[in-house]
Amino acid sequence: MKLDRVVVLVLTLLVAAPASAVAWEPTRPIDFVVPAGTGGGADQMARLIAGISEKHRLSPRPLIVINKSGAAGAEGFLDVKGRKGDPHTIIITLSNLFTTPLHNNLPFNWRDYTPLARMALDEFILWVNADTPYKTAKEYLAAVKDKQCKERQGGQCLMGGTGSAQEDQILTIQLEQALPGTKFSYVPFKGGGEVCVNLVGKHVDSTVNNPIECVSHWKAGRVRPLAVFDTARITVGEWKDVPTVKEALGVDVSYLMLRGIFGAPGMSKDAVDWYVAFLKKVTETPEWKKYTEDGALKPAFATGAEYVKWVEDNEQLHKELMAKGGLLKK
Amino acid sequence: MGLENLLHGFQIAVTPFNLFVAVLGITLGTIIGVLPGLGGANGVAILLPLTFTMPPTSAIILLTSLYWGALFGGAITSVLFNIPGEPWSVATTFDGYPLARQGQGGQALTAAFSSSFVGAFFSIVLITFFAPLLAEIALRFGPPEFFAIQLLTFSSFIGLGGDAPLKSLVSIVLGFILAAVGLDVVTGQLRMTFGFVDLMKGFDFIVAVIGLFGIGEILLSVEEGLSFKGASTGMNLRVVLDTWKTLPRYARTFVRGAFIGFWMGFKPGGATPASFMSYAFAKRFSKHPERFGKGEIEGVIAPETAAHAAGVAAILPMITLGIPGSPTAAVMLGGLIIWGLQPGPLLFTEKPDFVWGLIASMYTGNLIGVLMVLAFVPFFAAILRIPFAILTPLIVVVCAIGSYAVHNSMIDIWYMLIFGAVGYVFKKLDYPLAPLVLALVLGDLAENALRQSLIMSQGSLAIFLNRPIAGVITAAAIFFFVLPVLTPWWRRVRGASVPASRRT
Numbered sequence: 001m002k003l004d005r006v007v008v009l010v011l012t013l014l015v016a017a018p019a020s021a022v023a024w025e026p027t028r029p030i031d032f033v034v035p036a037g038t039g040g041g042a043d044q045m046a047r048l049i050a051g052i053s054e055k056h057r058l059s060p061r062p063l064i065v066i067n068k069s070g071a072a073g074a075e076g077f078l079d080v081k082g083r084k085g086d087p088h089t090i091i092i093t094l095s096n097l098f099t100t101p102l103h104n105n106l107p108f109n110w111r112d113y114t115p116l117a118r119m120a121l122d123e124f125i126l127w128v129n130a131d132t133p134y135k136t137a138k139e140y141l142a143a144v145k146d147k148q149c150k151e152r153q154g155g156q157c158l159m160g161g162t163g164s165a166q167e168d169q170i171l172t173i174q175l176e177q178a179l180p181g182t183k184f185s186y187v188p189f190k191g192g193g194e195v196c197v198n199l200v201g202k203h204v205d206s207t208v209n210n211p212i213e214c215v216s217h218w219k220a221g222r223v224r225p226l227a228v229f230d231t232a233r234i235t236v237g238e239w240k241d242v243p244t245v246k247e248a249l250g251v252d253v254s255y256l257m258l259r260g261i262f263g264a265p266g267m268s269k270d271a272v273d274w275y276v277a278f279l280k281k282v283t284e285t286p287e288w289k290k291y292t293e294d295g296a297l298k299p300a301f302a303t304g305a306e307y308v309k310w311v312e313d314n315e316q317l318h319k320e321l322m323a324k325g326g327l328l329k330k
Numbered sequence: 331m332g333l334e335n336l337l338h339g340f341q342i343a344v345t346p347f348n349l350f351v352a353v354l355g356i357t358l359g360t361i362i363g364v365l366p367g368l369g370g371a372n373g374v375a376i377l378l379p380l381t382f383t384m385p386p387t388s389a390i391i392l393l394t395s396l397y398w399g400a401l402f403g404g405a406i407t408s409v410l411f412n413i414p415g416e417p418w419s420v421a422t423t424f425d426g427y428p429l430a431r432q433g434q435g436g437q438a439l440t441a442a443f444s445s446s447f448v449g450a451f452f453s454i455v456l457i458t459f460f461a462p463l464l465a466e467i468a469l470r471f472g473p474p475e476f477f478a479i480q481l482l483t484f485s486s487f488i489g490l491g492g493d494a495p496l497k498s499l500v501s502i503v504l505g506f507i508l509a510a511v512g513l514d515v516v517t518g519q520l521r522m523t524f525g526f527v528d529l530m531k532g533f534d535f536i537v538a539v540i541g542l543f544g545i546g547e548i549l550l551s552v553e554e555g556l557s558f559k560g561a562s563t564g565m566n567l568r569v570v571l572d573t574w575k576t577l578p579r580y581a582r583t584f585v586r587g588a589f590i591g592f593w594m595g596f597k598p599g600g601a602t603p604a605s606f607m608s609y610a611f612a613k614r615f616s617k618h619p620e621r622f623g624k625g626e627i628e629g630v631i632a633p634e635t636a637a638h639a640a641g642v643a644a645i646l647p648m649i650t651l652g653i654p655g656s657p658t659a660a661v662m663l664g665g666l667i668i669w670g671l672q673p674g675p676l677l678f679t680e681k682p683d684f685v686w687g688l689i690a691s692m693y694t695g696n697l698i699g700v701l702m703v704l705a706f707v708p709f710f711a712a713i714l715r716i717p718f719a720i721l722t723p724l725i726v727v728v729c730a731i732g733s734y735a736v737h738n739s740m741i742d743i744w745y746m747l748i749f750g751a752v753g754y755v756f757k758k759l760d761y762p763l764a765p766l767v768l769a770l771v772l773g774d775l776a777e778n779a780l781r782q783s784l785i786m787s788q789g790s791l792a793i794f795l796n797r798p799i800a801g802v803i804t805a806a807a808i809f810f811f812v813l814p815v816l817t818p819w820w821r822r823v824r825g826a827s828v829p830a831s832r833r834t
Contacts, residue, residue: 070531203472216674
């Protein structure tokens with residue numbers, strides 16, 4: 001954003017950081033592209049990183065967060081793809097790194113970008129409204145199977161989620177396939193916060209929101225977490241008491257969402273090293289720790305080969321899940 | 331209870347530092363409001379990382395003040411140049427710009443700013459005393475209720491299009507088509523992009539408006555002789571006082587606008603539809619509907635009252651439910667989380683200092699805001715005295731920057747120019763622009779709500795009638811849809827002799 005840049009440039013000049021002798025460091029403000037709308041999970045994390053960098057003076061130049069949310073994030077991904085070799089452009093990714101190109105056959109792939117770091121992994125939880133009688137996932141899924149959702153046409157239970165052919169719908173389909181005979185009507189909304197509020201307002205019967213999107217309504221006693229879509233329980237806070245899907249339903253349905261960062265295509269080794277060190281420092285700040293704990297994000301900082309391997313596996317996983325769910329571009 | 335908390339809030343909000351922060355925020359916000367395209371959401375996002383080192387209450391005061399400033403500032407270019415600085419100022423151009431051309435820019439601006447303040451004040455009072463209750467009502471609004479509201483907005487405009495229903499229809503259909511380009515949220519598929527990457531993100535409402543109104547108007551001015559009309563405005567603060575004397579007679583418009591704005595704003599529906607709806611109702615209930623669109627001060631009061639009421643109300647779901655009522659509130663919400671606060675139902679009990687400081691700062695912020703912008707009315711109005719040859723290129727540049735800033739993409743500047751040409755042609759051929767803009771801004775929202783509702787009901791339209799809130803709103807919408815048909819019939823039955831040409 002040109003104007004942003006001017007504003008921030010002026011501010012940076014006022015508090016100019018001392019230069020030090022390293023192989024590479026940013027010489028102009030860094031474009032931090034968010035392939036999602038303002039206010040969502042990815043956007044929050046990007047702005048948190050920019051804020052932490054500012055507060056702890058981790059970067060000699062500021063990070064400018066730019067939202068390019070068009071076409072389920074494709075706008076942002078394609079924009080960064082076109083900035084080959086630009087060391088001042090990075091992008092934060094969520095699962096749409098995999099789902100958007102697979103569902104709409106768009107010309108980008110994580111291999112186009114320079115992997116920098118996996119910052120954290122986001123959990124998913126099965127939620128119902130606290131006024132419903134369902135205390136366990138088993139009770140609720142039985143109701144779904146027998147079409148027992150009162151107030152609905154034909155008792156058909158409604159699952160609310162973010163977007164279409166993205167992580168929430170993939171999870172819903174996984175759940176349906178793991179428990180034969182179970183069928184939800186999936187209602188897509190634009191953002192995760194909106195989904196949880198529709199659950200509180202009883203416009204849908206259940207959701208698979210990320211913890212942070214529903215936590216405040218849980219604490220207020222409006223929604224109830226039934227199971228976490230992970231192989232192990234979340235270890236922080238009151239989340240400890242939420243069983244895994246395996247424990248609650250006896251089937252293995254798990255899914256974690258990437259909160260990772262990539263650089264523009266063909267970024268130099270020196271620049272990669274600087275970003276990796278920078279992001280590592282971000283994860284060591286108290287603000288970051290509080291944020292991941294509040295949001296029940298799984299700390300999973302990884303770089304280099306470990307990160308690449310994880311992304312490769314996850315790409316394969318999404319291909320399989322989306323093929324099984326009939327979500328691939330025909 | 332409310333009053334006691336509020337007094338406590340004032341002790342927090344009225345400190346020298348927090349007042350300074352408010353003035354700073356309003357100044358920046360007004361500038362941002364003036365620049366089309368660079369909306370409140372952008373402004374708040376730019377400042378967000380900087381607020382990281384402040385106490386949360388000061389930080390939110392800075393950001394909300396910037397938001398108030400943007401709400402006030404949006405009217406300035408609407409009135410002076412027919413360029414809406416913000417989407418919710420589109421309806422303000424309908425009468426604000428004709429007023430400016432008649433040399434009454436000062437009056438129009440005074441009315442706009444004063445109405446904004448009245449709308450804001452109405453919403454803040456409601457938030458102060460009824461926030462938790464209102465949050466419960468907001469929860470009752472699901473997709474069917476949203477669709478009913480969109481329907482009501484459309485229906486309120488029916489019959490207001492003027493003498494050529496077919497032209498209005500063309501305009502509305504074009505708006506719907508443009509709104510449909512891009513990603514379909516319900517299926518996750520791309521629509522009408524024809525394989526072009528640039529069409530993927532769709533047409534942004536703001537870019538379309540800058541082009542249709544701003545560039546289109548400049549093209550017209552060029553044709554009409556390279557000058558702005560209304561340059562005779564004097565530089566005198568008296569205009570503010572003189573306009574104030576006339577405002578009390580529009581009390582009903584104020585109340586109606588504030589109510590519509592608050593109602594539309596406290597759930598994510600938005601300031602923009604509220605401003606349109608308020609304008610439509612003002613015209614419908616006016617004794618002189620024929621004056622609207624030609625420079626009626628009531629046509630400025632109605633949308634501005636509603637827009638600012640809605641803008642303030644958008645803060646309510648943010649602090650009570652953790653969902654934003656507007657894009658700007660969405661960015662602030664991100665801010666709350668970064669500052670270590672958990673937005674949602676517990677904020678009122680867990681962080682009373684923050685919440686009541688924020689609510690008190692809404693009073694102080696809007697009061698400071700309205701005084702600041704009113705003091706500058708003569709100055710703003712005098713901008714029209716700048717020679718056309720200097721001012722126009724500046725406006726075009728500002729429009730281009732604004733269009734670029736929406737998505738940081740060059741293609742939007744081309745869209746702006748194309749929309750400018752379209753706007754010019756529409757005006758020459760006397761096609762109304764308002765239906766196009768309304769369809770473009772609401773088409774997407776209405777479509778999503780409709781399809782979500784139909785998934786919920788397994789395809790049955792009864793969902794819009796058998797839920798209490800949706801039912802009442804849908805009934806009202808249907809009433810307004812058939813009103814243009816019913817009115818002449820009713821008059822004939824009563825035997826009244828009303829000229830057939832006057833339709834409401």
